[in-house]
Amino acid sequence: MEKKVLxxxxxxxxxxxxxxxxxxxxxxxxxxxxxxxxPADVIDEVKKSGLRGRGGAGFPAGLKWSFxxxxxxxxxYLICNADESEPGTCKDRVLMExxxxxxxxxxxxxxxxxxxxxxxxxxxxxxxxxxxxxxxxVKEAYAKGYLGKNVFGTGYDLDMxxxxxxxxxxxxxxxxxxNSLEGERGMSRIRPPFPAIEGLYACPxxxxxxxxxxxxxxxxxxxxxxxxxxxxxxxxxxxxxSLSGHVNKPGNYELELGTPLSYLINDLGGGIKxxxxxxxxxxxxxxxxxxxxxxxxxxxxxxxxxxxxxxxxSGGVIVLHExxxxxWVIERLIHFYRHESxxxxxxxxxxTGWLEQxxxxxxxxxxxxxxxxxxxxxxxxxxxxxxxxxxxAAVMPIQSALKLFRDxxxxxxxxxxxxxxxxxxxx
Amino acid sequence: MILNETSVAEIKEKMVRYPRRxxxxxxxxxxxxxxxxxxxxDIYDEIASIIxxxxxxxxxxxxxxxxxxxxxxxxxxxxxxxNISCALLGADSLVHYLEEKLGIKxxxxxxxxxxxxxxxECLGSCAxxxxxxxxxxxxxxxxxxxxxxxxxELRKQA
Numbered sequence: 001m002e003k004k005v006l007x008x009x010x011x012x013x014x015x016x017x018x019x020x021x022x023x024x025x026x027x028x029x030x031x032x033x034x035x036x037x038x039p040a041d042v043i044d045e046v047k048k049s050g051l052r053g054r055g056g057a058g059f060p061a062g063l064k065w066s067f068x069x070x071x072x073x074x075x076x077y078l079i080c081n082a083d084e085s086e087p088g089t090c091k092d093r094v095l096m097e098x099x100x101x102x103x104x105x106x107x108x109x110x111x112x113x114x115x116x117x118x119x120x121x122x123x124x125x126x127x128x129x130x131x132x133x134x135x136x137x138v139k140e141a142y143a144k145g146y147l148g149k150n151v152f153g154t155g156y157d158l159d160m161x162x163x164x165x166x167x168x169x170x171x172x173x174x175x176x177x178x179n180s181l182e183g184e185r186g187m188s189r190i191r192p193p194f195p196a197i198e199g200l201y202a203c204p205x206x207x208x209x210x211x212x213x214x215x216x217x218x219x220x221x222x223x224x225x226x227x228x229x230x231x232x233x234x235x236x237x238x239x240x241x242s243l244s245g246h247v248n249k250p251g252n253y254e255l256e257l258g259t260p261l262s263y264l265i266n267d268l269g270g271g272i273k274x275x276x277x278x279x280x281x282x283x284x285x286x287x288x289x290x291x292x293x294x295x296x297x298x299x300x301x302x303x304x305x306x307x308x309x310x311x312x313x314s315g316g317v318i319v320l321h322e323x324x325x326x327x328w329v330i331e332r333l334i335h336f337y338r339h340e341s342x343x344x345x346x347x348x349x350x351x352t353g354w355l356e357q358x359x360x361x362x363x364x365x366x367x368x369x370x371x372x373x374x375x376x377x378x379x380x381x382x383x384x385x386x387x388x389x390x391x392x393a394a395v396m397p398i399q400s401a402l403k404l405f406r407d408x409x410x411x412x413x414x415x416x417x418x419x420x421x422x423x424x425x426x427x
Numbered sequence: 428m429i430l431n432e433t434s435v436a437e438i439k440e441k442m443v444r445y446p447r448r449x450x451x452x453x454x455x456x457x458x459x460x461x462x463x464x465x466x467x468x469d470i471y472d473e474i475a476s477i478i479x480x481x482x483x484x485x486x487x488x489x490x491x492x493x494x495x496x497x498x499x500x501x502x503x504x505x506x507x508x509x510n511i512s513c514a515l516l517g518a519d520s521l522v523h524y525l526e527e528k529l530g531i532k533x534x535x536x537x538x539x540x541x542x543x544x545x546x547x548e549c550l551g552s553c554a555x556x557x558x559x560x561x562x563x564x565x566x567x568x569x570x571x572x573x574x575x576x577x578x579x580e581l582r583k584q585a
Contacts, residue, residue: 087510087549125494126550128563166492183449185491244512244553251554332511336548426517427570
């Protein structure tokens with residue numbers, strides 16, 4: 001069900017001001033962590049909370065922090081990944097624009113947990129609004145002494161830099177983000193070494209998503225047990241879902257993990273637009289496989305969506321009604337992935353371009369017999385064969401669409417036109 | 428010099444915050460883009476001399492990032508998101524409407540150099556589709572009436 005933790009004060013326009021944030025109990029978790037807890041205690045609490053990465057991968061946050069070597073003589077860095085670009089996902093932006101201090105406090109606590117004295121927030125360059133909000137909030141946090149030298153008189157120093165990107169989806173992938181932050185082209189790196197060992201400037205680094213970090217102050221304030229009392233056993237807490245596409249009430253909704261998809265789409269989203277029937281749902285951002293109307297009971301948690309054949313991903317839920325041509329959808333997506341492939345690995349660089357050519361010609365009504373088999377073969381040669389997950393992300397929706405809507409693809413090739421034409425008017 | 432004193436000072440101020448000055452490349456490109464509206468080789472040279480890094484490394488990074496136009500554009504750069512969530516709510520017809528209103532095709536600039544129209548990939552505004560970005564500003568939940576009002580207002584300012 002709907003449960004506001006991160007969104008408690010999201011509708012209060014004054015929440016962006018440090019005074020209001022503090023009035024709502026802000027920066028108490030930062031103070032508690034610094035004054036009453038050892039870094040290991042913070043990591044332990046977040047581990048126990050079961051908080052998992054909200055950027056898409058769902059990796060346990062506390063565990064990620066624990067990989068940073070305790071005895072490394074090198075400086076450590078904490079990076080907040082605010083390069084929100086997965087189509088269908090628009091939640092981090094809301095947190096930065098409406099509760100920027102929550103993000104800063106989470107970053108501060110995570111920095112302390114891993115022993116970092118310099119942290120960064122990497123925000124996509126197009127996000128003018130969130131960038132201005134975060135810059136202003138960081139300035140206020142410095143002025144109040146929540147950042148800078150000798151925070152709360154504990155002797156702990158912490159600096160924070162707002163860094164902005166240049167419009168590249170790939171920079172949301174953590175190793176590409178590191179290269180980008182170092183002033184290089186945003187191309188992904190081969191792992192190992194993992195960033196926790198050799199990340200930014202070859203120093204131990206943790207990269208966490210905005211929503212993940214914004215959850216941390218709540219966990220430190222209320223305890224791991226409180227957090228695990230929400231959600232399911234393996235998917236604890238709440239998550240923001242961005243609902244878009246053919247629904248009556250699109251928007252960002254914070255739900256307890258384990259809430260049924262139907263509740264999000266029908267109860268909160270007001271059902272399908274124009275009274276039409278549902279065709280399919282992309283549940284976790286554009287990289288994730290489709291779910292069908294008979295899967296609306298699927299619970300929105302990592303395990304249940306995986307069992308239904310897709311992924312929770314970033315929580316970008318894209319709804320398609322019955323008058324949507326699946327080939328048209330896939331053409332749109334493969335165009336995006338071809339555009340965003342960084343070019344480092346041959347299967348992704350060449351494969352996405354080849355896929356776009358084949359899929360576009362089917363959409364134009366020029367498909368040929370054997371095209372679907374060729375597409376499948378190219379997908380097989382990309383999946384799992386690239387340095388970073390962009391290749392997989394490009395392929396997964398295509399494979400899913402071919403599996404679930406094979407007849408529609410075949411119709412397109414045989415009849416040289418759409419089974420249902422996607423013609424979406426703009427009001 | 429293309430970059431003005433304010434931009435140069437801003438780049439220098441950002442540069443010293445980073446443990447390694449090469450990290451200041453993207454921030455510097457952003458400052459230059461905001462001042463000039465596009466990037467080119469001369470700007471790379473100027474940034475190179477400020478940060479003290481070979482110009483080729485500036486160009487290498489700059490050419491990777493699609494947010495910065497590499498040639499002059501109109502005073503207002505209209506960027507329509509045509510990715511899936513916006514497309515489902517009429518992004519293509521929004522582009523056609525803008526083409527008609529401005530009398531140009533996608534990728535072109537109006538003869539008076541006021542508007543350039545392009546399509547871009549997802550801008551993270553999916554739940555407020557259809558949308559467009561003009562320079563640094565997002566315009567969301569677009570309708571014909573809203574687009575008319577926005578263009579009228581900008582024309583007045585131009």
